[in-house]
Amino acid sequence: MTYRVAVAGASGYAGGEALRLLLAHPQVEIGAVTAHSNAGDPLGAHQPHLTPLADRILEPTTVEALRGHDAVILALPHGQSHEVAAQLGPDTVVVDCGADHRLEDPAAWAQFYGGEHPGTWPYGIPELPGHRERLRGARRVAVPGCYPTGASLAMVPALTAGLVRPDVVVVAASGTSGAGKAPKTNLIGSEVMGAVSAYGVGGVHRHTPEMIQNFGKASGEPVTVSFTPLLVPMPRGILSTVSAPVAQAGVTADEVRAVYEKAYGDEPFVRLLPAGQWPTTASTLGANTVHLQVAVDAAAGRVIVISALDNLTKGTAGAAVQCLNLALGLPETTGLPTVGVAP
Missing domain, CATH: 3.40.50.720 (NAD(P)-binding Rossmann-like Domain)
Incomplete structure (x- = not known):
């Protein structure tokens, strides 16, 4: 049909x-x-x-x-x-x-x-x-919004499994196409090329409540989200670094990885990369995919998940x-x- x-x-x-x-x-x-x-x-x-x-x-x-x-x-x-x-x-x-x-x-x-x-x-x-x-x-x-897609797929499995506390930090770098086609001075080539800049800082970006909504459902309790978006000199792609404090000391990277393998093992569009390989936006260009990698910062007591996707796909x-x-x-x-x- x-x-x-x-x-x-x-x-x-x-x-x-x-x-x-x-x-x-x-x-x-x-x-x-x-x-x-x-x-x-x-x-x-x-x-x-x-x-x-x-x-x-x-x-x-x-x-x-x-x-x-x-x-x-x-x-x-x-x-x-x-x-x-x-x-x-x-x-x-x-x-x-x-x-x-x-x-x-x-x-x-x-x-x-x-x-x-x-x-x-x-x-x-x-x-x-x-x-x-x-x-x-x-x-x-x-x-969904492009930022919440990368951030949610990165952190929801850890929140659902109770591996982390519901206090999430998201720092995400996006290409300029995320701002649409309307002409804006801060998006012209001479302003963007060779420069990285932050915007929507301090909880004011419109995708923040979407992340709070998704993370709150996953954790089953109130959640705080600190989101800082960055504009980088490329047309497409988002690389997100998403982290949260461990719920209990001693959580290992292998334990976190097992949770993500279970969550996404059968998903056609989400790929957990082999240990030691880090996501890059270039690998997702034009594809309907999200690439993920997980880590545990034992000294800081945080689970860290990196995600890459094409913001337009x-x-x-x-x-x-x-x-x-x-x-x-x-x-x-x-x-x-x-x-x-x-x-």
């Missing part, structure tokens, strides 16, 4: 990546491709790498353009997708790459995004405990297609690459 899928926000990075993946999907026909300010342009003017779709004209992002599809992927700015989704019927699977439906706490939404909470949808990290079951056959899916659009497969009842891996591009 072939499913007709529309992509809203097709001229942006997330929308373009969704289209790249859908072009390789054997059971998808790409329907409407829409945009806002770029409506009326050929897609190739904004996504020249998508040669099979280069001549498609970007339609305005309207409910009329999106209706009638089996599924719609919304790659829209935060705060815009819920209005569109509310007008699409339950016969359409809607996968939202924005933040509108990720958070469960209305107070957290109001604090970090402002306005009325749009509601909560099934959360799109199938590898987290209990999530895959909710995503199978779902008609609405909230794709597993961090956004790849997760959207992975969840779309589950929602449509297809094999979860359909159309998704596990092999990166190197060098």
